[in-house]
Amino acid sequence: MAAALRLSRWHDGLTATNPSVGCLVVKDGAIVGQAVTAIRGRPHAETQALAVAGEKARGATAYVTLEPCSHYGRTPPCANALVAAGVSRVVVCLNDPDPRVSGRGFAILREAGITVDTGILQEEGQRVLAAYLSRQTNRRPYVTLKLAVSADGMLGRPGEELLITGPQSRAQVHMMRAENDAILVGVGTALVDDPELTVRLPGLEKRSPLRIVLDRRLQLPLTSKLVASAPVVPVVAVTDPFCRQQPASEEKIRALMSAGVEILQAADLDDLLSNLATRGISSLMVEGGVQVARNFLQSGLVDRLVLSQSQLVVGDGGLVSPVTPSDIPPEFHCVRDEHFGSDRWLEYERGV
Numbered sequence: 006m007a008a009a010l011r012l013s014r015w016h017d018g019l020t021a022t023n024p025s026v027g028c029l030v031v032k033d034g035a036i037v038g039q040a041v042t043a044i045r046g047r048p049h050a051e052t053q054a055l056a057v058a059g060e061k062a063r064g065a066t067a068y069v070t071l072e073p074c075s076h077y078g079r080t081p082p083c084a085n086a087l088v089a090a091g092v093s094r095v096v097v098c099l100n101d102p103d104p105r106v107s108g109r110g111f112a113i114l115r116e117a118g119i120t121v122d123t124g125i126l127q128e129e130g131q132r133v134l135a136a137y138l139s140r141q142t143n144r145r146p147y148v149t150l151k152l153a154v155s156a157d158g159m160l161g162r163p164g165e166e167l168l169i170t171g172p173q174s175r176a177q178v179h180m181m182r183a184e185n186d187a188i189l190v191g192v193g194t195a196l197v198d199d200p201e202l203t204v205r206l207p208g209l210e211k212r213s214p215l216r217i218v219l220d221r222r223l224q225l226p227l228t229s230k231l232v233a234s235a236p237v238v239p240v241v242a243v244t245d246p247f248c249r250q251q252p253a254s255e256e257k258i259r260a261l262m263s264a265g266v267e268i269l270q271a272a273d274l275d276d277l278l279s280n281l282a283t284r285g286i287s288s289l290m291v292e293g294g295v296q297v298a299r300n301f302l303q304s305g306l307v308d309r310l311v312l313s314q315s316q317l318v319v320g321d322g323g324l325v326s327p328v329t330p331s332d333i334p335p336e337f338h339c340v341r342d343e344h345f346g347s348d349r350w351l352e353y354e355r356g357v
Contacts, residue, residue: 006098006126009068010133012041013050017136017184018212021046022285024071024137028054030092032065049074051083055090063091070130071137072101072123075109084113094120098130102141132340132354136186136288139308145278146289149309150301151181152326156316159323160295166198167319173345174313178292179204181311183212186286191294192220201230202292203238213238215286219297221245223253223268227260235265243277246270274304299327302334310337310353313345 013027023046030038038058040050051073055062073083073095087095095114100123101107114121131138139147152160153169161167168175182188183204190202195218203213218225220242225232231240242261244253258268271277281289291301301307312330328334330351341352 006068006070006096007129008036009039009070010098010126010129012039013070013133014184015041016044018186018214018288019044022287023047023049024134024287026050027070029068030054030058030062030065031068032058032061037061037065049083052086055086055092058090064093066094066096067092068096068125070098071134072097072099072106072108073110073114074101074103074106075113076105082110082113084110087114088117088119092119094122096122096125098123098125098127099134099138102138135308140282140285140287145275145282145306146186146286147308148278148289148291148301148306149181149185149311150291150298150307151178151311152298152313152328154312154314154326154329155319155323156314157318157320157323158326158329158331159319160326161324162319162322163324164197169317169319170313170315170348171346174315174348174350176206177345177350178313179206179209181290182214183209185214185288185290187215187217187281187288188290188292189217189219189297190292191297192218192224193296194293195220195225195229195231198293199230200293201234203234214290215239215241217241217243217289219243219294223257223261225261225266227264232261232264232266239267240265241267241269243269243271246272274300274306278306295324295327302327308355310355312351312353314349314351316347 009027009029013025016025020042023042026042028040028050029036038054040053042050067087073087075082075084111121136147155169188202202216204210216231221244223242223244225242314330333353336356337353338356340354343350
């Protein structure tokens with residue numbers, strides 16, 4: 006199951022609304038078939054692994070990270086495919102909370118006389134499939150807040166682009182982007198840093214996520230890198246429908262839309278996350294803005310907190326981080342503590 010979970014991560018962020026599932030078919034102690042959910046979500050892992058195994062699947066054991074689907078969509082149910090292939094045992098990490106599947110996949114297998122074992126490495130599986138589980142159970146994406154913090158607890162200086170962390174940490178951030186469905190910053194970050202928010206690691210450039218800017222008055226410049234690249238990597242500008250302070254002009258709205266930027270109205274963060282979930286966004290990385298980070302934390306919407314702390318001292322007048330390694334909220338527990346170059350990398354998860 007540990008191998009199946011590792012395999013499932015190969016397509017994190019690439020399987021559209023479907024979870025990235027790993028499946029191994031094992032017979033006489035040897036792997037005879039393995040697969041991960043295909044890019045864009047189909048075909049599913051089980052049918053691909055069974056096709057690789059062929060006749061060797063008969064009497065074999067299938068290790069699957071999520072309960073095999075039981076409903077007819079664009080493809081027949083994976084539970085039926087396992088029955089037809091003649092496997093004798095199916096070992097599953099997690100039950101699928103999707104009401105179209107929950108428990109039905111197991112019922113199909115057991116009715117066919119297949120031995121079913123569930124809950125294997127369940128805690129690890131919940132971490133690997135956290136994004137999909139959040140969208141299904143909480144009706145919102147799994148939110149990761151990432152902050153680069155100086156040695157004195159600052160995020161930078163007002164109105165100034167300042168590199169807090171080193172190249173190794175920044176490369177790790179690009180890897181995180183590649184694993185998420187969407188990335189979000191506030192318009193202040195967009196104005197000061199003029200970021201692209203794309204993945205620029207060699208070989209992973211095509212894994213850039215949907216880019217979201219919280220921009221109540223649509224201040225995003227038409228000359229920005231985000232707007233310029235919108236036809237290639239989608240950009241969504243989120244406005245407040247109740248904003249009465251200097252609302253965007255119709256001309257600016259039309260100009261942004263003509264440039265390929267989607268305009269989305271959301272009353273608050275809960276409204277935004279609910280909207281993102283309905284369009285199949287399972288994971289959201291929040292990467293920029295002191296106020297944006299504070300709002301997500303105060304709203305209780307952060308599931309995972311990532312702090313990259315450097316040895317740089319910003320000094321007086323810096324932008325104070327809403328959270329530092331010395332004042333982690335009590336509901337979070339540390340799951341990772343290591344170094345990238347001279348930077349300390351810390352990851353925390355919200356407790357159940």
